[in-house]
Amino acid sequence: MAVQKAIPFEVPYSLHTMENGLRVVLSVDHSVPVVAVVVLYDVGARNEPPGRTGFAHLFEHMMFQGSANVKKGEFYTYVEDNGGVLNGMTSSDFTIYFEVMPSNQLELALWLEADRMRSLQVNQENLDNQREVVKEEKRLRVDNQPFAYARGILLYELAYDNFANAHSVIGSMEDLDAATLEDVQRFFRTYYAPNNAVLAIAGDFEENQALEWVRKHFGDIPPQKPPQPVDTSEPERSQEKRATYTDRLANLPAIAMAWKVPPRHSPERYALALLDRILFGGESARLHQRLVKRQKSALAVSGGLEDRRGPGLFTAFVVFKPDRAFEQIEQSIYAEIEKIQRKGVQARELQRAKNQLRAERFRGVWGGLYGLQTPLGRAIELAYHTLFDGDPALINTELQRYLQVTGQDIQTVAQHFLVPSNRTVLHILPAASGVASEEELGWDDER
Amino acid sequence: MGRRTVITSPPPPTPLRPLALPRREEFTTDGGLRVVLVEDRRVPFVTLRLVVRVGSAHDPTSLPGLAALTAHCLTQGTVKRKSFQFARAVEELGATLEAHANRDYTVVSATVLAENLPRLLKLAAETVAHPAFATNEVELAKENTIQTLRYQRTQPAFLARERYAKVLFGNHPYSRVAPTEEAVKAIHPDTLRQFHNMYYTPDNSLLVVVGAVGASQLHKRLDEAFGGWQPRGVQHPTHEPPPRRDQRTVHVVHRPGSVQVNLLMGHLAPRPNHPDFLALEVMNTALGGRAGSRLFMNVREQKGFAYDVGSHLSQHREASSFSMSAQVRPEVVGEAVTEMLGEVENLRREGITGSELESTKNYLNGTYSIQLSTQGGIASEIVAIEMLELPKDSMETYRERVRSITVDDIRGAAQRYLFPDRMAIVAVGEVDAIQQSLQPFGEVEVCSAF
Numbered sequence: 023m024a025v026q027k028a029i030p031f032e033v034p035y036s037l038h039t040m041e042n043g044l045r046v047v048l049s050v051d052h053s054v055p056v057v058a059v060v061v062l063y064d065v066g067a068r069n070e071p072p073g074r075t076g077f078a079h080l081f082e083h084m085m086f087q088g089s090a091n092v093k094k095g096e097f098y099t100y101v102e103d104n105g106g107v108l109n110g111m112t113s114s115d116f117t118i119y120f121e122v123m124p125s126n127q128l129e130l131a132l133w134l135e136a137d138r139m140r141s142l143q144v145n146q147e148n149l150d151n152q153r154e155v156v157k158e159e160k161r162l163r164v165d166n167q168p169f170a171y172a173r174g175i176l177l178y179e180l181a182y183d184n185f186a187n188a189h190s191v192i193g194s195m196e197d198l199d200a201a202t203l204e205d206v207q208r209f210f211r212t213y214y215a216p217n218n219a220v221l222a223i224a225g226d227f228e229e230n231q232a233l234e235w236v237r238k239h240f241g242d243i244p245p246q247k248p249p250q251p252v253d254t255s256e257p258e259r260s261q262e263k264r265a266t267y268t269d270r271l272a273n274l275p276a277i278a279m280a281w282k283v284p285p286r287h288s289p290e291r292y293a294l295a296l297l298d299r300i301l302f303g304g305e306s307a308r309l310h311q312r313l314v315k316r317q318k319s320a321l322a323v324s325g326g327l328e329d330r331r332g333p334g335l336f337t338a339f340v341v342f343k344p345d346r347a348f349e350q351i352e353q354s355i356y357a358e359i360e361k362i363q364r365k366g367v368q369a370r371e372l373q374r375a376k377n378q379l380r381a382e383r384f385r386g387v388w389g390g391l392y393g394l395q396t397p398l399g400r401a402i403e404l405a406y407h408t409l410f411d412g413d414p415a416l417i418n419t420e421l422q423r424y425l426q427v428t429g430q431d432i433q434t435v436a437q438h439f440l441v442p443s444n445r446t447v448l449h450i451l452p453a454a455s456g457v458a459s460e461e462e463l464g465w466d467d468e469r
Numbered sequence: 470m471g472r473r474t475v476i477t478s479p480p481p482p483t484p485l486r487p488l489a490l491p492r493r494e495e496f497t498t499d500g501g502l503r504v505v506l507v508e509d510r511r512v513p514f515v516t517l518r519l520v521v522r523v524g525s526a527h528d529p530t531s532l533p534g535l536a537a538l539t540a541h542c543l544t545q546g547t548v549k550r551k552s553f554q555f556a557r558a559v560e561e562l563g564a565t566l567e568a569h570a571n572r573d574y575t576v577v578s579a580t581v582l583a584e585n586l587p588r589l590l591k592l593a594a595e596t597v598a599h600p601a602f603a604t605n606e607v608e609l610a611k612e613n614t615i616q617t618l619r620y621q622r623t624q625p626a627f628l629a630r631e632r633y634a635k636v637l638f639g640n641h642p643y644s645r646v647a648p649t650e651e652a653v654k655a656i657h658p659d660t661l662r663q664f665h666n667m668y669y670t671p672d673n674s675l676l677v678v679v680g681a682v683g684a685s686q687l688h689k690r691l692d693e694a695f696g697g698w699q700p701r702g703v704q705h706p707t708h709e710p711p712p713r714r715d716q717r718t719v720h721v722v723h724r725p726g727s728v729q730v731n732l733l734m735g736h737l738a739p740r741p742n743h744p745d746f747l748a749l750e751v752m753n754t755a756l757g758g759r760a761g762s763r764l765f766m767n768v769r770e771q772k773g774f775a776y777d778v779g780s781h782l783s784q785h786r787e788a789s790s791f792s793m794s795a796q797v798r799p800e801v802v803g804e805a806v807t808e809m810l811g812e813v814e815n816l817r818r819e820g821i822t823g824s825e826l827e828s829t830k831n832y833l834n835g836t837y838s839i840q841l842s843t844q845g846g847i848a849s850e851i852v853a854i855e856m857l858e859l860p861k862d863s864m865e866t867y868r869e870r871v872r873s874i875t876v877d878d879i880r881g882a883a884q885r886y887l888f889p890d891r892m893a894i895v896a897v898g899e900v901d902a903i904q905q906s907l908q909p910f911g912e913v914e915v916c917s918a919f
Contacts, residue, residue: 027584028513028582028584029513029582029583029584029681030513031512031513051511053511054488054489054838054841054842055485055486055487055488055838056838056839056842090475090477091475091476091477091478094770095761095766095770098759098760098761098765099761099828100479102759102760102761102828102831102832103761103827103828103831103832104482104828104831104835105831105832105834105835105836105838106832106835106836106839107836107839108760122839123835124482124485124486124835124838125486126482126483126484126485126486127482128483129480129481129482129483130479130480130482133476133479133480134479137475140475141475150773151770151771151772151773152773153773154773154774155769155770155773155775155776156776157798158729158773158774158775158776158777158796158797158798159776159777161728161729161796161798162729162776162777162796165728165729166625166727166728166729166796167624167625168620168623168624226486235480238476239476242475270726271623271726272623273619273620273622273623274616274619274620303560304556304559304560304565305544305552305553305556305560306553306556306557306559306560306561307560311553314613315552315553315609318609318612321613321616321617321620341620343612343616370561373561374557374560374561374563377560377561377562377563377582377585378560378563379563380563380582381514381563381564381565381580381581381582384512384513384514384580384582385514385565385580393843394512395511395512395514395843395844396842396843397842454623454725454726
C-alpha cells in the first residue's frame with residue numbers, strides 16, 4: 023500500500039529537579055482550560071516482601087483517607103467540588119495518582135498532593151474500613167468473575183520465578199489482615215518521599231507560575247533515604263511449565279500462556295511490540311484470522327507484550343468453543359508462531375503494525391484516556407518516561423525506535439523468546455454448575 | 470531556599486479561563502447524509518461516528534438481537550472486500566472501525582491518522598451502504614453470538630442487567646438486553662439484508678466528524694465515498710410505554726458459586742428531553758454519580774460494604790431509568806439495601822444543601838469541559854444531542870442550565886421521580902445466602918442464572 027506522509031506531532035516539555043529530589047516535568051498546551059496533575063511514586067507490588075502482598079495497593083487506598091490539612095473524604099470533595107476528577111492506580115511497577123481539573127484550580131491540586139506526600143494521617147478505623155473495601159474490590163474483580171483469577175493472577179505466579187514479579191497486585195487477604203498501622207507508617211516513610219516520585223503537570227498553565235507553586239507546596243517536604251532497589255531479575259527457564267486450573271465460574275474452556283521477555287530497557291522490546299500487533303493487533307491480525315475466522319474454534323483471542331520495567335511477559339489468552347480440544351488450540355498458536363520464526367513477516371503487515379502504533383499514541387490504548395490528545399495522557403506518559411527511563415524526551419523520540427524495526431528483528435525475537443522452553447501454559451477447565459446442556463441455555467426457561 | 474510554612478487551607482482558584490466550545494459546522498452530502506464537523510487540529514488524528522437510527526428497539530418481537538447481529542456483520546465483509554481484506558484495509562491505515570447497536574441506534578465508530586482519512590471514509594461508506602452479509606460470515610457470527618451469550622450468563626453484571634431490564638420494561642423492547650438463542654438461529658443472511666435495506670439509509674443516518682480536517686475537503690471526500698447510497702424513507706416502529714410500577718419487588722437471580730452479590734435497583738425515569746431531566750441529573754450526581762457522593766461516602770467510605778457503589782440515569786429515546794448499583798458481600802446485603810434506600814428517602818425528605826448543590830454543579834460543569842477536551846468526548850456529546858432529540862444548543866447552554874438549578878428543583882425532582890417503595894431490586898448471588906436478608910424489602914421472586 024502507498025504510505026501517506028505522516029503529519030508531525032511533538033509534545034513540548036521541560037524537566038526540573040527540586041532540592042529535595044522531586045522531579046517535575048511540565049508540558050504546556052493552552053487549547054483547553056484543563057490541567058492534569060500526576061504524581062508517580064516509585065513503588066509497586068514488586069516492592070512487597072512475602073507475607074505483605076497487596077500492601078502497595080491497600081496503601082494507595084489509604085492515600086485518600088486524610089492528611090494533616092485534608093480530612094477523610096475531603097480529597098474527593100476538594101477535587102470534585104471544584105470540577106475535577108481523580109483516581110489512583112497500583113501496578114507491579116508503580117503507584118500513580120492523578121487529578122484532572124479546570125485549569126484555574128491547578129494550585130489546589132498541587133496543595134492536595136503535597137499535603138498527603140508530607141503528612142498522610144492514618145488511623146485504625148480508616149485502615150479497617152479500606153481493608154474491607156479492598157476485599158470487595160478483589161471479590162468484584164477476581165473472585166466473582168470467570169477466568170479472572172486464572173488469567174490475571176495464576177498465570178503470572180506460574181510464568182515468573184522471582185517472587186517480586188510473580189505475586190499479584192491485589193495480594194492475599196490474609197496478608198492484608200496482618201497489616202498494622204505501623205506497617206502503613208513505615209511504608210509511607212520509605213516510599214512516599216519527594217526523591218522517590220515524579221510530578222507531571224500537563225495542560226493549560228504558565229510554567230513559571232506552576233514551578234513557583236510546586237516550590238511553595240512541595241519544596242520543604244524532606245527527602246528520605248532512597249529505598250532498597252528491588253531485584254526483579256528472572257532466571258532463565260530450561261523447560262516448559264504446564265498447569266491446569268478448574269474454574270468454577272467459567273462455562274467455556276480457555277488457554278492462557280506466557281513467554282518471558284526482557285525488561286523495558288532492552289532493544290528487543292521494540293520488535294516484540296510490533297510482533298504483538300502482528301499476532302494480536304485487530305481482526306486482520308494473524309491469530310484472530312487463524313483461530314476465530316479460518317478454524318472457527320475461538321471466540322476471543324487477546325494477548326501480546328506486557329511491558330514491565332523489569333522482565334516482562336509475552337502472553338496469549340484464547341477462549342474457545344467447548345467442542346474443541348485444548349491440544350488443537352495450542353498447536354494452532356504454535357503453528358502461527360513457527361511460521362514467523364521460519365519465514366518472517368510480510369512487509370505489508372509490518373507497515374500495518376507500525377501505523378497502528380502511530381495511531382495508538384493519539385487514541386490511547388485504554389479507551390482514549392491516556393492518549394496524547396489529553397492533558398492526562400501527556401502527563402502520564404511524561405511521568406513514565408521520567409521515572410522509568412530517566413528521560414522525558416522519549417515521549418517524542420521513542421516512536422522512531424519502533425518505526426526502525428525490521429522484519430528480520432521480528433523474526434529474531436520470535437525465534438529467541440517464543441520457544442517451548444521459555445513458556446508457561448495454563449489450561450482453564452470450565453466447571454460452572456448448571457451450564458452444561460444446551461436445553462438450559464434458553465433464557466425464557468427461567469419462569 | 471529558606472524555611473517555609475505549610476499551607477493549611479486550600480489555595481484559592483485563579484480566574485477561570487473560558488472554554489471555547491467546539492465550533493460545529495453542518496452540511497448535507499449530495500446523497501442526503503447529514504454531517505456535523507468539529508475541526509480539531511490539536512493532533513493529526515480524526516474521530517468519526519456514523520450513526521444509523523436503528524437499534525434493538527427496532528428488532529421484531531420474534532427476533533431479538535437482529536439489530537446487534539446486523540451491526541456486527543457490517544464489518545465482516547462488503548460487496549467489494551471479504552472480511553479479511555476489509556479488516557486489513559482498515560488496520561493498515563492505523564485505523565479502528567467497529568459497529569455496535571444499542572437500544573436506539575447503531576454507531577459505526579472509527580478513528581484514523583489524519584493523513585489516511587480519505588481512505589477510511591471509503592471503507593466506512595462500504596460498511597454501511599454495501600455490506601455483503603456473506604453466508605459463511607453470517608453463520609460464523611451466529612455461532613459465536615450463541616457461544617458469547619452462553620459466556621455472558623456466567624457474568625454477574627450481565628445477569629443483573631438482564632433481569633432488571635425485564636422487570637422494568639415488561640413488554641417494551643427495552644426489556645431485551647441480549648439476543649435469544651432461538652432468534653439467532655432463525656436469522657439468515659436475507660433477514661439481515663432486509664433489515665439493512667429498511668433502516669440503513671442516508672436519510673436515517675448522521676455522520677459526526679471531529680478532527681484534523683476542514684469542511685470543504687471533507688464535503689468533497691464524502692460526496693465521492695457515499696455517492697451510491699440513496700435515501701429511501703424510513704418508518705420507525707412505535708411501542709406501548711413500559712408498565713408503571715406500584716410496589717417494590719425483589720428478584721433474586723441464583724448464580725451458584727457467587728462470593729458477592731450484584732445489586733441493581735431502581736425504576737423508570739423521565740426521558741432525557743424532559744424539562745426536569747437536568748434537575749434529576751444534578752440530583753443523581755449528588756446521590757451517587759461521583760466519589761464524593763452520598764452513596765459512595767456512606768456505603769463504601771463509612772460502612773466498607775462495597776468497592777463500587779453509585780447511581781445512574783440512563784438516557785434513551787423512549788424511556789429512561791434511574792438505578793443504583795453496588796456489589797457487596799452476602800452478609801451485609803440487607804444492610805446495604807437499607808442504606809441505599811435510606812439515602813433516597815433522605816433526598817426526598819430533605820433535598821440537598823445549598824453548598825452540596827453548588828459543589829455538584831461545579832463538578833458537572835468542570836467534568837463537562839474535561840469531556841469536551843477529547844475528540845471522542847465531543848463526538849459522543851453531539852451524537853447524544855442528535856439521537857435523543859435534545860435542543861440543538863444543548864452543548865452551548867449546558868453549563869448555564871446547570872447553574873440555574875436550585876435546591877427546590879432538586880427536592881422537587883426527588884419527590885416527583887424517586888420512589889423507594891416502588892423500586893425493582895435485583896440481586897445476583899447464591900440464593901441461600903441472600904434470600905432471607907432481602908425478604909423485608911418486598912415479595913421475592915427467585916430465578917436461575919441459566
